[in-house]
Amino acid sequence: MCRHLGYLGPPITLDALLLAPEHSLLDQAKAPREQRASSLNADGFGVGWYDLDQRPEPARYRTSRPMWSDRSFASLAGIVSSTGVLAAVRSASPGFPIEETGNAPFTAGPWLFSLNGVVDGFHEGVGVALKRRLSDRRLGGIEGSADSEVLFALALDLLDAGTPAPDALASVVTTVKELSGGRLNLLLHAGTA
Template sequence: MCRHIAYTGATLALGEVLITPEHALYRQSWEPRHQRYGTVNADGFGVGWYAEGDPVPGRYRRGGPIWADQGFTDLARVVRSGTLLAAVRDATEPGADGEAAAAPFASGPWLFSHNGAVRDWPGSLAPLAASLPPEELLSLAARNDSALVWALVLRRLREGDGLGQALADTVSDVAAAAPRSRLNLLLTDGRTIAGTAWGDTLWYLAEPGRRAVVASEPYDNDPRWCEAPDHTLVVADRTDVSLTPLKEPPA
């Protein structure tokens, strides 16, 4: 459905992660190597990054394919950051909400992306949607499943949950309401990355003291890339990576 990536480590140009590597996200938009659902991610893209000394990330998003945006190549060449989250999109319903539906979604210090699809959307999540305050429903960034999943994650973050706990509990609730959903989620606060493998591929690359990368698939052929097992929570920063199994909710 989509491809996404989060990086934290030494400060570098966005393009060094997103464009330059042989199998970077840029190329994954038309030639992914491990994508299980869909083949071309041309329904929008986005990148969020953190400037030094500013906890609130900047974002650049568009509703079309990443390869058609000539301005992005220049931006990725000159903008530098130590943490970023980016995605290319294959929409469940092509054209719906355009740029507003492109990840990353953002609020305060957080950036979020969803690779997958909620089964039987939107009816399956009506009970979970009803649990949100009306003002949060009315302020959804887009009318798609990813935006509602983000709202559910964001509520937990605002209540004080850590990144990993917010993702794990949201996946459990959504999977219970909509079995057989694909819920590969990616979240960062500028320091830590959390991701879930639930129905699609998720890989991670860890070099303690240097960098951590969590992504739908590797951007190069470095043998240190590891694939996370399905139904796993991955939490990574520049010093460590932890993997925690996620349980399938009761039928």
């Protein structure tokens, strides 16, 4: 399973939030505690952050490399600060490719999204059933093959229809439970409270 972090508060550098603290997201990637499925979160990572003085859409950095081996991110993390951040390190579930497009956070408009978990049976028909529920617009926006991205697209359809964010996420969880189940810990961020 992946690890993720959402932040909304006073401006903070990405380094101070993700790399420097004791038991940081970086530490959880290298030496996760209480993780049963694997010993590392080495299948990539991503970070999305907001600068609402510049634009409402978040910036995003993601890669299929492990967080601890990415010197470019470490270099920029000390100078980029934000009041809203969503970050994730990935341990890909069996059957899912290790690719940048599979790494959270996923983004569309002002939204950032991450899943810590897995949709049971996604490759055995559940993924197809979930995709059938999507609008053409949101289905066409899917870049990769991750279950996370399909769940985000389901949430986006609900948000597009005016559903409040908490209700949209609850509806996505209910939909997955009706079809198969899984372990779903969802984060959705818009940069503001």
